[in-house]
Amino acid sequence: MSFSVGIIGLPNVGKSTLFKALTKKQVDISNYPFCTIDPNVGTVKVPDQRLEQLAQILNPKQVLPTYIEFVDIAGLVKGAHQGEGLGNQFLSRIREVDALIEIVRSFTDTNITHVSGKIDPPGDIETIKLELIFADLASVEKRLTKVKKETKSQDKIALKLAGILEKIKKTxxxxQPIRELNLAEEEKALIADLNLLTSKPIIHVFNIDEKSINDQSSTINNQIHLCAKLEADLADLSPEETKEYLKEYGQDNSALDTLILSVYKKLNLITFFTTQNQILQAWTIPFGTKAPEAAAKIHTDLAQGFIRAEVINWQNLITAGSIQNARETGQLRIEGKDYLIQDGEIIHFKFNS
Ligand SMILES: Nc1nc2c(ncn2[C@@H]2O[C@H](COP(=O)(O)OP(=O)(O)O)[C@@H](O)[C@H]2O)c(=O)[nH]1
Ligand SMILES: [Mg+2]
Incomplete structure (x- = not known):
């Protein structure tokens, strides 16, 4: 299972431009058997300098980074929840993703029409927010009608669910989006199948003019400022050319790396590494994942026959210089089935086949 992020926003705000820029950072899908082949889905590398450092001492045959999927979702328009545009189709696509990136148009270009005729970032954010809220409201009301019938027999779960749905409906x-309600885990589990749109984590990306980059390109709270057009241009350049080009704009790094890492952080994701069969590979798991569940990412056999995990933090491995050295000096820890994997650990799973 991979993590996916939907790129949403009004039409003509730069969603596809950003998607194109991101997909230039595609992983080679043939190395990842579970990846989707779909023109609207980009399987994008998570940048991680630790891989390069580890590769230097481990000399693997192959290095496989971990990835996140980005989905280019066609433009939402006002009235989408009532079926305007391709309304329902877009909304169902948004239901499937784990997090949202909303592109907000801040660039001015008279050749490119804005659906509401003016550049108005706060207004656009409000429009999208309301569309998602209306769509959720419709899902919640529909479910509530059904659940209320079930509460007549005093069914405990139905009563509980009805209470939660009433609370959500009010919010x-x-x-207000559901994510601001801070529902308890138990409550979240009861409504999980509704896949409410406003419960998903969201990052706002302001697509700005090239000329504004110097003063605005930064990450502030949940906002990222970037120029999608510039990022798309960069994607065609070599690493050296990219550096030169960015320098002209006073930047050190492509904003895409910042964006990918922000998504990672927002979703509370961490990375662990494996070195089986001379392949150094990074894997993504949510923070708080136990060793056997992490093993299941690699293969279900590993999880079912799980015995123990040999664990070392990546930096300790670099200091030790090799796995053998680390083992001889007692730096490989043995952990059991309740162990919570930490970010940056190299794990070797022992299992019964
Ligand atoms: N000037 C300028 N144009 C942009 C920028 N980003 C996208 N565009 C242009 O805006 C138009 C719509 O972009 P597109 O990515 O297709 O928008 P989408 O409808 O949100 O997918 C295209 O002609 C892009 O070249 C930008 O940062 N600056
Ligand atoms: Mg598009």
């Missing part, structure tokens, strides 16, 4: 009715 949505007040114009």
């Amino acid at each position: 949505l009715g007040d114009g």
Whole structure:
């Protein structure tokens, strides 16, 4: 299972431009048997300098980074929840992803029309927010009608669910997204199948003019400023040319790396590494994953026959210089089935086949 991020926003804000820039960072899908082949889905490398450092001492045959999927979702328009545009189709696509990136148009270009005729970032954010809220409201009301019938027999779960749905309905009715409700894990589990759009983590990306980059390209809270057109141009250049080009704009790094890492952080994801069969590979798991569940990412056999995990932090391995050295000096820890994997650990799973 991989993590996916939907790129949403009004039409003509630069979603496809950003998607194109991101997909230039595609991993080679043939190395990843579970990746989707779909023109609207880009399987994008998570940048990780630790891989390069580890590769220097481990000399693997192959290095496989971990990845996140980005989905280019066609433009949402006002009234989408009532089926405007391709309304329902877009909304169902958004239901499938784990997080959202909303592109907000801040660039001015008279040749490119804006659906509402003016550049208005706060207004656009409000439009999208309301569309998602209306769509959720419709899902919640539909479910509530059904659940209320079930509460007549005093069914405990139905009563509980009805309570949660009423609370959610009120929040949505007040114009607030569900993510601000801070639902308990148990409550989240009860409504998980509704896949409510406003419960998903969201990052706002302001697509700015090239000339504004110097003063605005930065990450502030949940906002990222970048120029999608510039990022798309960069994607065609060599690493050296990219550096030169960025320098002209006073930047050190492509904003895409910042964006990918922000998504990673927002979703509370961490990375662990394996070195089986001379392949150094990075894997993505949510923070708080136990060793056997992490093993299941690699192969279900590893999880089913799980015995123990040999664990070392990546930096300790670099200091030790080799796995053998680390083992001889007692730096490989043995951990059991309740162990919570930490970010940056190299793990070797022992299992019964
Ligand atoms: N000037 C300028 N044009 C942009 C920028 N990003 C996208 N565009 C242009 O805006 C138009 C719509 O972009 P597109 O990515 O297709 O928008 P989408 O409808 O949100 O997918 C295209 O002609 C892009 O070249 C930008 O940062 N600056
Ligand atoms: Mg598009």
